[in-house]
Amino acid sequence: MTLIRLITLSLTQQFGKQELKRTPEPSPITTGIQAVKGYDQALRTKTSLLYIAIIEQIRRLYDRAAAKTAIELCCGPGFLSVFLAEFLGYTEVLGVDLSPTMISAAQANARAAGLTDKITFQEGDVTKLHSIPSHSFDTALFSEAAHHLHDLQMVASVIAEMDRITKPQGLVLISDIARLRTKTLADAYVAYTSNEFLKWGLNAHLEDFKNTIMAVWTPKELVTTIPRKSKRRWVAYTCRCLPFYQIIIGVPEERKEPIFRPIQPDSQNRLLKYLCDIWRRENGEAWTQNTLREWKWFKLLLLQFPKEVPIPKE
Numbered sequence: 001m002t003l004i005r006l007i008t009l010s011l012t013q014q015f016g017k018q019e020l021k022r023t024p025e026p027s028p029i030t031t032g033i034q035a036v037k038g039y040d041q042a043l044r045t046k047t048s049l050l051y052i053a054i055i056e057q058i059r060r061l062y063d064r065a066a067a068k069t070a071i072e073l074c075c076g077p078g079f080l081s082v083f084l085a086e087f088l089g090y091t092e093v094l095g096v097d098l099s100p101t102m103i104s105a106a107q108a109n110a111r112a113a114g115l116t117d118k119i120t121f122q123e124g125d126v127t128k129l130h131s132i133p134s135h136s137f138d139t140a141l142f143s144e145a146a147h148h149l150h151d152l153q154m155v156a157s158v159i160a161e162m163d164r165i166t167k168p169q170g171l172v173l174i175s176d177i178a179r180l181r182t183k184t185l186a187d188a189y190v191a192y193t194s195n196e197f198l199k200w201g202l203n204a205h206l207e208d209f210k211n212t213i214m215a216v217w218t219p220k221e222l223v224t225t226i227p228r229k230s231k232r233r234w235v236a237y238t239c240r241c242l243p244f245y246q247i248i249i250g251v252p253e254e255r256k257e258p259i260f261r262p263i264q265p266d267s268q269n270r271l272l273k274y275l276c277d278i279w280r281r282e283n284g285e286a287w288t289q290n291t292l293r294e295w296k297w298f299k300l301l302l303l304q305f306p307k308e309v310p311i312p313k314e
């Protein structure tokens with residue numbers, strides 16, 4: 001992609017009209033073996049950049065000494081649950097997904113990481129969390145799944161429940177891809193990801209990804225789901241320059257500033273090192289170096305200098 005084209009796309013996504021309408025996911029629960037296989041290969045693809053950003057953001061937001069218990073809603077293959085235990089020191093992580101196939105994949109991933117004593121995966125519907133007592137977890141995470149829910153009211157009630165089941169001093173984090181503004185932008189994003197999905201034979205995953213980018217919420221839509229009655233302070237961010245990804249944070253109560261510690265240097269980022277080893281083995285050095293350059297940009301634009309999304313008042 002030429003620089004001029006990238007700048008044009010970036011300006012359209014920042015300032016253009018929201019022309020691309022939302023199409024809900026055709027099958028919100030991911031049960032097909034091929035589709036699950038696709039998600040389960042995420043660590044060898046650039047999807048893993050999203051995982052590094054989320055884990056790094058949680059590390060910056062939450063005092064590790066205090067972090068013990070976490071729930072991951074719509075955990076899919078469970079990588080984030082595994083990373084919470086492996087790289088952020090959480091000792092009791094519960095991953096919930098309605099797909100039995102995903103739960104099996106997640107359990108296999110926890111076994112492979114040797115973390116079955118710290119992580120439990122359970123089949124369940126995240127729109128029905130009422131049996132979980134209030135203030136049960138230090139952290140509640142809902143990643144790349146808000147777009148699986150049919151409407152914003154459902155998303156709002158899930159986030160209200162996340163707020164309820166998280167301790168007042170705990171952290172709530174929601175992240176997802178943001179809907180692009182035009183079909184041209186959506187096509188460019190599909191083109192960017194399709195080569196590597198096809199290289200790994202993840203044709204079904206590519207079709208899933210196309211559905212995802214049509215189903216995701218715009219940042220303006222997603223911020224409307226932030227609970228009005230919450231005692232927490234909430235902040236919402238997208239990537240500066242190319243707002244294709246978004247994070248909403250329910251800040252631990254009594255914390256004045258959301259961010260607790262600075263971004264760690266890449267040389268100290270254990271998850272990045274772990275993924276680099278996978279990338280080198282699976283994709284080679286040139287791919288790894290290219291992906292590391294993309295990580296530096298992504299980190300800068302999403303974590304270091306993010307664009308804040310205004311949260312509407314009542």
Ligand SMILES: C[S@@+](CC[C@H](N)C(=O)[O-])C[C@H]1O[C@@H](n2cnc3c(N)ncnc32)[C@H](O)[C@@H]1O
Nearest residue numbers: 029030074075076097098099125126143144148
């Ligand atoms: C795109 S995957 C996200 C996986 C994971 N959170 C990640 O970031 O890698 C979305 C997951 O949401 C699950 N899902 C959709 N609706 C759900 C619901 N109501 N309750 C539980 N899981 C649901 C799907 O089965 C799928 O595994």
